[in-house]
Amino acid sequence: MCSTNENEHVRFHSWSSTMSDEALVAIAQAGSHSAFVELFERHQNTLSRTVQKITRNAHDTEDVLQDCSIKAFIHIKTFNGKSAFSTWLVRIAINTALMTLRKRKPVIAISLDEQANSDHRGAWQIAEPSNDPEQELLEREMQFQIHQAVERLPASLRTVMEAHRFQDRQLKELASMTGLTIAATNSRLYRARLAIRHSVQQMQRESFEVLH
Numbered sequence: 697m698c699s700t701n702e703n704e705h706v707r708f709h710s711w712s713s714t715m716s717d718e719a720l721v722a723i724a725q726a727g728s729h730s731a732f733v734e735l736f737e738r739h740q741n742t743l744s745r746t747v748q749k750i751t752r753n754a755h756d757t758e759d760v761l762q763d764c765s766i767k768a769f770i771h772i773k774t775f776n777g778k779s780a781f782s783t784w785l786v787r788i789a790i791n792t793a794l795m796t797l798r799k800r801k802p803v804i805a806i807s808l809d810e811q812a813n814s815d816h817r818g819a820w821q822i823a824e825p826s827n828d829p830e831q832e833l834l835e836r837e838m839q840f841q842i843h844q845a846v847e848r849l850p851a852s853l854r855t856v857m858e859a860h861r862f863q864d865r866q867l868k869e870l871a872s873m874t875g876l877t878i879a880a881t882n883s884r885l886y887r888a889r890l891a892i893r894h895s896v897q898q899m900q901r902e903s904f905e906v907l908h
Contacts (some may be wrong), residue, residue, distance in 0.1 A: 717781045726771050732769050741783050744791045750793040760796055764789045783855065790858055794843055837894075845895035853888040860885060 715736070722884050723731035736743075743764065747757045775784050803857060846854060859865045865873065871881040 718777070721772070721775060721777070724769075725775070729769070732772060735781065736765055736768065736785070739785050742782065743785060746786055747789050747793045750790065751796060756793075756796050760789065760793045763792050763860055769791065779855075787858070798839070798843075816828055841896045841899045843891065844899065845892040848895055849891055853884055853891065856884045857888040857892075864899060 713734070715734075717735060720735045724735060740761070743761060743852075744757060747760045747764075747799075748754070751757050764785070768785055775781065781859060800824045813826075846857065849857065850876075856870055859873065860870055867878050867881055867885075870876075870885075871878045874881060876884070
């Protein structure tokens with residue numbers, strides 16, 4: 697037997713499926729849980745693919761999606777419409793997935809020296825845990841530094857980098873998403889990589905100075 701909430705959502709879905717995200721967001725921000733459920737389910741496949749690419753683990757992906765749903769519902773009133781709602785959701789999902797990675801051994805590695813004329817593919821990879829405790833500690837520290845570096849990127853560079861790495865967006869798709877030319881989009885990806893490398897190197901120098 698369906699619960700009252702389930703029946704309410706079924707009725708809501710029957711006439712809300714053609715509504716825009718913007719209209720549903722306004723209803724959800726006014727307190728409608730059914731509107732939020734409709735929004736989340738609308739983008740769940742994209743979120744799932746994005747999170748799966750990061751966690752490489754079905755169980756962790758499910759947990760991340762649940763956490764993402766709760767966080768998004770709690771903070772939906774902070775969504776200001778400056779980006780697409782789907783972009784806002786994906787951002788929450790990526791952050792939640794990265795936090796999950798920090799709680800287990802596999803780490804994120806990035807090739808900071810990739811050339812500008814490459815397609816940037818394969819720069820972010822999930823590395824297997826090392827059998828060397830010291831090496832594992834270094835890898836986890838690098839993971840944290842890279843995550844911090846990405847967070848420090850200007851919004852225009854961060855959005856392009858995350859969409860490309862975690863959503864498998866090709867340059868043509870990214871260009872369409874940002875309204876830029878393919879050349880300009882490729883330039884942003886390269887600038888983001890340079891900024892990440894500079895930021896990580898700066899953090900490593902600061903760590904060395906503290907230790908010495």
